[in-house]
Amino acid sequence: MVTVLNFVEVLVMDFTSEEKLYSINKIEFFEEWLKHEKDKRCDRLFEFISTKFNFSDITEECEREIKMKLASISSKIATRWVSSGKSKERFLNKNKLWLEGQEIEFCVRSTLPQPSTSTAELSRPGRPRKDFEDASFKTKKRRVEDLVQSRSVGELMTAAEVAARSTGQKNVARVIKDIGENPASASACLNIQQTSAVQRDRPLSNDD
Structure with a gap:
């Protein structure tokens, strides 16, 4: 990753x-x-x-x-x-x-x-x-x-974004930019990943 x-x-x-x-x-x-x-x-x-x-x-x-x-x-x-x-x-x-x-x-x-x-x-x-x-x-x-x-967190985030774009990783650069501008989005993404992981491990019901 x-x-x-x-x-x-x-x-x-x-x-x-x-x-x-x-x-x-x-x-x-x-x-x-x-x-x-x-x-x-x-x-x-x-x-x-x-x-x-x-x-x-x-x-x-x-x-x-x-x-x-x-x-x-x-x-x-x-x-x-x-x-x-x-x-x-x-x-x-x-x-x-x-x-x-x-x-x-x-x-x-x-x-x-x-x-x-x-x-x-x-x-x-x-x-x-x-x-x-x-x-x-x-x-x-x-x-x-x-x-x-x-260096500050902001400088490091910007450095990571610029480096990602320079290597053609536009999607990664966009994610880094979004997290830098809105740190709360990182928590939201983490919650979604954790929920998805729990759902994958949960046995399916008849309705599912």
């Missing part, structure tokens, strides 16, 4: 670029975070991961997205840091589960294609990423997280 997330992804993706997914554990990230002053922290963290993963020729949009994510993560760490009394030992003990949990991931889009069979490619950090349509909803949600945080 075509979804709004599918069309938003189609709209914002640069199909001429290559994508890679990189990750770093939170403890290593925190250690680097701790080295820098607040007003220079995001820039220094971006320089750190750029050097660590050897980012090259990334798109401007991708750089903005990564810096937004760094700012968000930095803010969360700062909150935990303050609540720990700005004590490194207390911070590490208090946030042990969080620090050892899921790694921080960065989706990087490069403007230059990379050979897929070269030795350099095989030794390059990161792993190939699934197509958006084949990914789980959890993965789709993570990929558009920064987009959702930086």
Whole structure:
């Protein structure tokens, strides 16, 4: 089924670029975070991961997205840091589960294609990423997280509508437009679908 997330992804993706997914554990990230002053922290963290993963020729949009994510993560760490009394030992003990949990991931889009069979490619950090349509909803949600945080629902709906029209999905575009202009219609459609599902499962009477 075509979804709004599918069309938003189609709209914002640069199909001429290559994508890679990189990750770093939170403890290593925190250690680097701790080295820098607040007003220079995001820039220094971006320089750190750029050097660590050897980012090259990334798109401007991708750089903005990564810096937004760094700012968000930095803010969360700062909150935990303050609540720990700005004590490194207390911070590490208090946030042990969080620090050892899921790694921080960065989706990087490069403007230059990379050979897929070269030795350099095989030794390059990161792993190939699934197509958006084949990914789980959890993965789709993570990929558009920064987009959702930086755009309103109206902008995303319009983006989905425009993307649908550009790919010839006029009926889908019309549905998206109707829902955007009249959110109540979505509830009405859902009620109709639920009623139809119940009726399909209900044994037919003699009158039926």
